[in-house]
Amino acid sequence: MIRKQQIIQTAIKANIIDSNLSAIGIMDFDGLQKTVSDAYAAFPNNFFHTFAVKANALVEVLSALRKYGMGAEVASPGELLLAKNAGYDNESIIFDSPAKTLNDLRTCIENDISLNIDNLQELARIDQLMQEFPNTKSVIGFRINPQIGGGAISSTSTATATSKFGYPLADGNNKQELINIYQQRPWLTSLHTHTGSQGCALELMAKGIGVITELAEEINNQVGQQQIKRLDIGGGLPVNFSSEEVKPSFADYAQVLKENVPLLFTDKYQVKTEFGRAIAAKNGVIITRVEYTKNSGGRHIATTHAGAQIFTRTAFLPKSWPIRVTGYNAKGIEKTAETDEIIATDVAGPCCFAGDLICVDQQLPKLNPNDYVMAHDTGGYYFSNHFDYNSLPRVGVFSVTGKDDNLNISCIRKADSFEDVASKM
Known part of the structure; x- marks a missing residue:
């Protein structure tokens, strides 16, 4: 918490957050680099880690992650463009989407960008493109749904029996059909699954990965050589x-995988990951100023400038995506039980609907106008994924590096002032 207090105090002293720019997102690039290092240190050399661009689609963040050694996993043409703008070469990018157009597929195959096939209709399109580009270096494989069940959050569970993602392996004769598909197409050299997400146990994730590892072994045995690499x-x-x-x-994750799928740790296969939230979340915070406070029905309400337009998941699914918040006074000093009365508090955003709340009925030190609220663990899927950036004139994003009193805060994405917005009207 000490580093976070230094960050908010530096932002206040530098007038980065003020009466105009009343909400900011900050990415700790030093923390980001350490997180990437931790990921590589946990796994052997046959693992290569990519970052899910959708988790934080800011070019400066993506560029830093590239320098730290990560590839890029993209799920749309826009994300592909962002990855290219961040300096990623084609060989370090993998394209995942259940709705790739023919042009999307052609772009990947023509430019040696790896991809995962979602369904048989997509396979038919790729069959045609492989005749057009027989020498492509794209690593192509199927996304497999092992249909092993979901986690605690149904909306982020991707391995249920009826999931929209991937080839349903357990339906009918699908497994043998898939083996036949691979036997007939030597250019299919990969298998993919994305079993887990927030709310999924590590053992569930390992179970799904075990399924595709066993499937790879079975396919390779029937082909008579290691086609899947x-x-x-x-x-x-x-x-x-x-x-x-x-x-x-x-x-922790590596240990569970090693216990349940030891073949991954033998160098027989290149293993690729697609971490997103786990890389970015804890390296980002959102700081917003309290504009007004009031009491209603015995509840203290602090109205800020960061709500559903930034905390979209939290506003619409608060039980699944709770956010931890800390209050600071106008000088950036943390508010505690020793300094302020603890009262039941709602921290609200600026949007005009009742569910626009960062947190509800939390016991917090009393917040006052011109105090600040820090929302923790928001470096992934929050300040880089708004409904529409043009509707957010006062939200800027900054990076922070350095230690102690030598912090350097730099603008990643400029926020328009009210005057800037008015001039465009």
């Missing part, structure tokens, strides 16, 4: 939003 085991490592503790860690 890559296993893409997806991302989805859960993040602890309840405290500063990083749990599960990458080392």
Whole structure:
């Protein structure tokens, strides 16, 4: 918490957050680099880690992650363009989407960008493109749905019997049909699954990865050689939003995989991951100023400038995506039980609907106008994924590097002032 207090105090002293720019997102690039290092340290050299661009689609963040050694997993043409703008070469990018157009597929195959096939209709399109580009270096494989069940959050569970993602392996004669498909197409050299996400146990994730590892072995045995060389085991490592503790860690995940799928650790396969939230979340915070406060029905309400337009998941699914918040006074000093009365508090955003709340009925030190609220663990899927950036004139994003009193805060994305917006009207 000490570093976060130094960050907010530096932002206040530098007038980065003020009466105009009343909400900011900050990415700790030093923390980001350490997280990537932790990921690589937890796994052997046959693992290669990519970052799910959708988790934080800011070019400066993506560029830093590239420098730290990560590839890019993209799920749309826009994300592909962002990855290219961040300097990623084609060989370090993998394209995942259940709705790739023919042009999307052609772009990948023509430019040696790897991809995962979602369904048989997509396979038919790729069959045609492979005749057009027989020498492509794209690593192509199927995304497999092992249909092993969901986790605690149904909307982020991707391995249920009826999931929209991937080829349903357990339906009918699908497994043998898939083996036949691979036998007939030597250019299919990968298998992919994304079993877990937030709310999924590590054992569930390992179970799904075990399924595709066994399938790869079976396909290779029937082909008579190692046709499948890559296993893409997806991302989805859960993040602890309840405290500063990083749990599960990458080392925890590696240990579960090693116990359940030891073949991954033998160099037989290149193993690719697609971590997103686990890389970005704990390295980002959102700081917003309290504009007004009032009491209503015995509840203290603090109205801020950061709500559903930034905390979209939290506003619409508060039980699944709770956010931890800390209050600071106007000088950036943390508010505690020793300094302020603890009262039941709603922290609200600026949007005009009742569910626009960061937190509800939490026991917090009393917030006053011109205080600040820090929302923790928001580096993934929050300040880089708004409904529409043009509707957010006062939200800027900054990076922070350095230690102690030598912090350097730099603008990643400029926020328009009200005057800027008015001039465009």
